[in-house]
Amino acid sequence: MSPARLLRAVARTVAALGMTVAALAGTAVPAVADPQPMGRCTTSSGAVLAVDFSRWGGPIYRSCGTTPTTGYELLNQGGWRTTGTGHDGPAFICRIGYSGFRNGKQYPTAAEDDCVLTPPASAYWSYWHADPDDTDWTYSRLGAMLYRPKPGSVDLWIFGGTDIEGTKGRPKVTPDQLRAHNSRPRGDAGKPAPTGKAPTLPPDVDTGPAPEKRATKPPETTSPKPEKARPSASHSPTPSPTTRPTTRPPTSSTPSPAAAAPPSGPSVVDAAPAADARHDAGSIAPVVTGAALAVLIGAAAAVVARRRRRSE
Amino acid sequence: MTAVTRTTVAAPATGSGPSPDAGGRRLPRTLHPVAWWVWALALATAVSRTNNPLLLFLVLAVLGYVVSARRTEAPWARGFKYYLYLALTVVAIRVVFRAVFATGITPRDHFLFSLPHIPTPHWYAGIRIGGPVSLEAVLSAATDGLRLACMLCCIGAANTLANPKRALRVLPGALYELGVAVTVAISVAPQLVQSVQRVARARKLRAGRTRGMRALRGIVVPVLEDALERSLRLAAAMDSRGYGRAGTATRRSRRITGALMLLGMCGLCAGAYGLLDATAPAFLGLPAMGLGAVLCVAGLRLGGRRVTRTTYRPDPWRLPEWAVAGSGVLSAILLFSNLGYDPAQLNSTFYPLxxxxLPLVPTAAILLAGTAGVVAPPPGPVQRGDAS
Known part of the structure; x- marks a missing residue:
C-alpha cells in the first residue's frame, strides 16, 4: 500500500489500457456497410436513409447504404454522424448531423437539448420504417443499433413529439416520396463512390490538422458535393438536379386531412457520401487547470483536517 | 478522543480562524443549521445542472474543505468520509450497470474489454446484456454517477455541518409532528455511524477477533441495541417536553386542517408532475402548483394555532448566516443563469472523446460557495446540551 507501489500499479494499468486501445485502433474493424450515392439504391437493394431537418430550416436529406447494416450504421457513415445521450450511450440517437448541412452541425443543438438524460417524448428524433411495399410508415420497435433495414426499405428520422396512440408526430411525407424507384443502380456503376467511408478513418483524438478537405462549406439546400447532378428517382425527369417538390402520390394513407394540402412541405435533397465533419477534441489546458484547482483545495482541506486532528 | 480532548479543541480552533473580522478575533459559535442546509441544498441544485467532471471534482474539493474547516466535534460531524465511501459506491454501481447492460459500441469507440454476451430472445431484443465495453461508455457512466455522488455529498456535508436537532425548531408549528419524524429520520445515519465507531473502538480496546461472521455479530448486535436504547431515550425526552399532546384543537378544526393539507399536497404533486411532463395538460402545471401551495399554507396556519411552543436558546441569524446561505444560493443561480458562458460546457460529452x-463563471460560482468555509464562524467546543 505504499504510494510508490500504488503508483506503479496505476502506471501498469494505464499502460495496459493504452496498449489495448492502440491495438484496437490499429486493427480497425472493417466496415460491413458502405455509404453509396443515392442512385445506387434500387427498389430491391440498398437501404435509403432519410433525415428531416425541416425544423431547422433544412430539407429532408436522403442517402443510400448497402444492406447488411443496422439503422445506426446507416446513420453514421458517409458524412452522417449522431450523438447519444450521456445516460443511455450512443444507442439513443439524440443529435443527428450531416457534414453537408451547415458544416456538420448536429441537431438539436446544445441549447435545445443537452443530451445528458433521455430526451422528452415531446422533442426527440423518432424513427420510422417503410418496407419495400409499404405505403405508410411504421414506428420503429427497435433502437437504431438493433434494427436491420431490409433491402429496398426506407428509414426516416423526424424530429418532434409522438404520443402512445400514434396519432401525433407522424411523418408528413410518404414513403414513396423518399424511396428509390429505379430497378437497377444508376450512375457510375463500376465502383461505389469512394469518397468517405466513416469507420475506416477513425477520427482519433487530436491527431493534429488533418490534410483532408474540410467539408468545403456547401450551400445549404443543394447537394453538398460537386458530383454530377442526378435526376431524381421516380417522376418526370425534372431538369432541376436533385431538389424536387414534394408531390403526394394518391396512395398516401396519411390519416390527417393535412395530406391534401398543397405541397408546401420540406424539399427532398439527395445527400452524397461525404467526408466526416472534423471533430475537435479540445485542449487539455482546462483539464490541467481544473485538476490543479481541485487538488489545491483538496490539499487545503487535508491541511486543515490534519491541524485539527493534531490539536485534538 | 474523549471528553477531555473535545473541550480543549476550542483554543486552537479559534486561533486558526482564517480571516478574523475587522474587529479582531471571531468568537466561535455554531452557525444556524438552516444556513448550512440552504447552502448545501443550493450547491446540490447547482451540481444537478452540470455533468462536467472538472466542476464536479471541484465541488467535492470545496465540500471537503468546508467540512474539514467548519465541522464541530459533535458525534454527527465525523461522518463525512462515510458519505465519500457512499459516493464511491454510487459511481461504481453506475459504471458496472453501464458495462453489464451494454449500450452498444460503435467502430469509432475505444474498446476496453468485453463481457460475456448473454443472448436475449427475439421478443426481448431491446435489452442487451454483456458485450464489448468502450472507454467512452465507462467515462460517461462515471461522470453520470459522479454527479449523483456529488449531490449525496452535499447532503452529507449539511448533515455533518448542521445540528439536525436544532434544525427542527424552524418548522412551522403545525408541522411539528412531521418535523419530529424528519429529524429522527435524518439523524439515523449519523447516529449509526457514531454507534459503529464506538463499538469498533470498544472492540479494539478488548483486542477481540476482527474477522469473520462472529465479528460481524459482535458489531451488529451492540449497534442495534444502541439504536433501540437511544430511540427509547429520545421518546422519553420528547414525552417529558410535551411532544405529542393533542392540544386544544376541536375535532372539526383538525378535520379541516387535514383536508386542507391533503388537498394542498395533492395539488403540489399534480403541479410537479405537470411541470416535469411536457405532454401534461397546461392546467396541471403552475396553476395546480399555486393552488396546492395556497391550500398548504392555509392548512399550516390553521393547524399552527393549536400548537403553542416556546424556544429555549434560539439560534441567531446574523451576517455569517446570510453570507453562507447567500454564497450557496448565488452559485446555484449562476449555474442556472447561463450568463457569460456556453451552457454546452456544463455538459461534457465523451462521444467522441x-x-x-472549464467555464469561468461556473468555476467562480463553485469557488464562491467554497468561501462558506471562511465566512462561517469557527466551530466552538461541543456542548453537552447539543447532543440531546
Whole structure:
C-alpha cells in the first residue's frame, strides 16, 4: 500500500489500457456497410436513409447504404454522424448531423437539448420504417443499433413529439416520396463512390490538422458535393438536379386531412457520401487547470483536517 | 478522543480562524443549521445542472474543505468520509450497470474489454446484456454517477455541518409532528455511524477477533441495541417536553386542517408532475402548483394555532448566516443563469472523446460557495446540551 507501489500499479494499468486501445485502433474493424450515392439504391437493394431537418430550416436529406447494416450504421457513415445521450450511450440517437448541412452541425443543438438524460417524448428524433411495399410508415420497435433495414426499405428520422396512440408526430411525407424507384443502380456503376467511408478513418483524438478537405462549406439546400447532378428517382425527369417538390402520390394513407394540402412541405435533397465533419477534441489546458484547482483545495482541506486532528 | 480532548479543541480552533473580522478575533459559535442546509441544498441544485467532471471534482474539493474547516466535534460531524465511501459506491454501481447492460459500441469507440454476451430472445431484443465495453461508455457512466455522488455529498456535508436537532425548531408549528419524524429520520445515519465507531473502538480496546461472521455479530448486535436504547431515550425526552399532546384543537378544526393539507399536497404533486411532463395538460402545471401551495399554507396556519411552543436558546441569524446561505444560493443561480458562458460546457460529452472545458463563471460560482468555509464562524467546543 505504499504510494510508490500504488503508483506503479496505476502506471501498469494505464499502460495496459493504452496498449489495448492502440491495438484496437490499429486493427480497425472493417466496415460491413458502405455509404453509396443515392442512385445506387434500387427498389430491391440498398437501404435509403432519410433525415428531416425541416425544423431547422433544412430539407429532408436522403442517402443510400448497402444492406447488411443496422439503422445506426446507416446513420453514421458517409458524412452522417449522431450523438447519444450521456445516460443511455450512443444507442439513443439524440443529435443527428450531416457534414453537408451547415458544416456538420448536429441537431438539436446544445441549447435545445443537452443530451445528458433521455430526451422528452415531446422533442426527440423518432424513427420510422417503410418496407419495400409499404405505403405508410411504421414506428420503429427497435433502437437504431438493433434494427436491420431490409433491402429496398426506407428509414426516416423526424424530429418532434409522438404520443402512445400514434396519432401525433407522424411523418408528413410518404414513403414513396423518399424511396428509390429505379430497378437497377444508376450512375457510375463500376465502383461505389469512394469518397468517405466513416469507420475506416477513425477520427482519433487530436491527431493534429488533418490534410483532408474540410467539408468545403456547401450551400445549404443543394447537394453538398460537386458530383454530377442526378435526376431524381421516380417522376418526370425534372431538369432541376436533385431538389424536387414534394408531390403526394394518391396512395398516401396519411390519416390527417393535412395530406391534401398543397405541397408546401420540406424539399427532398439527395445527400452524397461525404467526408466526416472534423471533430475537435479540445485542449487539455482546462483539464490541467481544473485538476490543479481541485487538488489545491483538496490539499487545503487535508491541511486543515490534519491541524485539527493534531490539536485534538 | 474523549471528553477531555473535545473541550480543549476550542483554543486552537479559534486561533486558526482564517480571516478574523475587522474587529479582531471571531468568537466561535455554531452557525444556524438552516444556513448550512440552504447552502448545501443550493450547491446540490447547482451540481444537478452540470455533468462536467472538472466542476464536479471541484465541488467535492470545496465540500471537503468546508467540512474539514467548519465541522464541530459533535458525534454527527465525523461522518463525512462515510458519505465519500457512499459516493464511491454510487459511481461504481453506475459504471458496472453501464458495462453489464451494454449500450452498444460503435467502430469509432475505444474498446476496453468485453463481457460475456448473454443472448436475449427475439421478443426481448431491446435489452442487451454483456458485450464489448468502450472507454467512452465507462467515462460517461462515471461522470453520470459522479454527479449523483456529488449531490449525496452535499447532503452529507449539511448533515455533518448542521445540528439536525436544532434544525427542527424552524418548522412551522403545525408541522411539528412531521418535523419530529424528519429529524429522527435524518439523524439515523449519523447516529449509526457514531454507534459503529464506538463499538469498533470498544472492540479494539478488548483486542477481540476482527474477522469473520462472529465479528460481524459482535458489531451488529451492540449497534442495534444502541439504536433501540437511544430511540427509547429520545421518546422519553420528547414525552417529558410535551411532544405529542393533542392540544386544544376541536375535532372539526383538525378535520379541516387535514383536508386542507391533503388537498394542498395533492395539488403540489399534480403541479410537479405537470411541470416535469411536457405532454401534461397546461392546467396541471403552475396553476395546480399555486393552488396546492395556497391550500398548504392555509392548512399550516390553521393547524399552527393549536400548537403553542416556546424556544429555549434560539439560534441567531446574523451576517455569517446570510453570507453562507447567500454564497450557496448565488452559485446555484449562476449555474442556472447561463450568463457569460456556453451552457454546452456544463455538459461534457465523451462521444467522441473530448477534453472537458472549464467555464469561468461556473468555476467562480463553485469557488464562491467554497468561501462558506471562511465566512462561517469557527466551530466552538461541543456542548453537552447539543447532543440531546
Amino acid at each position: 473530448t477534453w472537458p472545458g
